[in-house]
Amino acid sequence: MKNNILHTADSRFVADHGWLKSAQTFSFHDHYDPQRIQFGALRVLNDDIVHGGKGFGRHPHDNMEIISIPLEGTLEHQDSMGNVAVIEPGEIQAMSAGTGIYHTEFNKDPDQPVTFLQIWLYPDKLNVTPRYDQLDYSKGDMHNKFLQILSPDPKDEGVWIQQQAWFHIGKLDKDFDTNHSLKRAGNGLYVFVVKGNIIVNDQALGQRDGYGFWPDSDVKFAAxxxxxVLLMEVPEKW
Structure with a gap:
């Protein structure tokens, strides 16, 4: 039987590098916890704050699906495929690193920090041609419903990646409740509360809490x- 996992906000490892403060749900770089390696294909969930004028210098990735979701401020992206873009709250960026890419991420505002979610998923196909995708979802309907912002199908809603995964995001009013159906039988669901407080089935969650489980029916949400709330549906194996 697959176990449910609860990661409260205060249980995350916090790496403070001065210019970067990173709250890490799973093991990352110098931080290793054998009990917190991944949830299915979800490998990294970092809640990053980058100070004004600072950022990640040019560095490589390969065979990983890398998703960035800004929450506050703006983040500039440049990569070895020639992409130069700025992403803001209400947008999502996805890269299939595949055979290998180099990229940088910087906060171009000298005065204001940028807060963003850095998410990595294992791909279901190795050594693909690297690719970049970006979407402004801010005009989509997220009010008391979950808007799809990522999928494995380029013809479906949202950005697309090389994995049988779906992301949804919703803004729920207090006392609103709803159900959510997974897209693929056998997948797990990792719920991350960006703001506020909710109950998922019978599990109460607060701001920046994470909860992963393996539903066998519709999932109940009550704000x-x-x-x-960000929903990340991922496979156990691939």
Whole structure:
């Protein structure tokens, strides 16, 4: 039987590098916890704050699906495929690193920090041609419903990646409740509360809490305050 996992906000490892403060749900770089390696294909969930004018210098990735979701401020991206872009709250960026890419991420605002979620998923196909995708989802309907912002199908809603995964995001009013159906039988669901407080099935969650489980039926959500919630549906194996 697959176990449910609860990662409270205060249980995350916090790496403070001065210019970067990173709250890490799973083991990352110098931080290793054998009990917190991944949830299915979800390998990294970092809640990063980058100070004004600072950022990640040119560095490589390969065979990983890399997703960035800004929450506050703006983040500039440049990569070896020739892409130069700025992503803001209400947008999602996805890269299939495949055979290998180099990229940089910088906060171009000298005064204001940028807060963003850095998410890595293992791909279901190795050594693909690297690719970049970006979407402004801010005009989509997220009010008391979950808007799809990522999928494995380039013809479906959202950015697409090389994995049988689906992301949804919703902004729920206090006392609102709803159900959510997974896209693929056998997948797991990792819920991350960006803001507010919710109950998922019978599990209460607060701001920046994470909860991973393996539903066998629709998932029940109830908002106990105004809330913003990210749903990450991922396979156990691939």
């Amino acid at each position: 106990t305050s105004d809330a913003e």
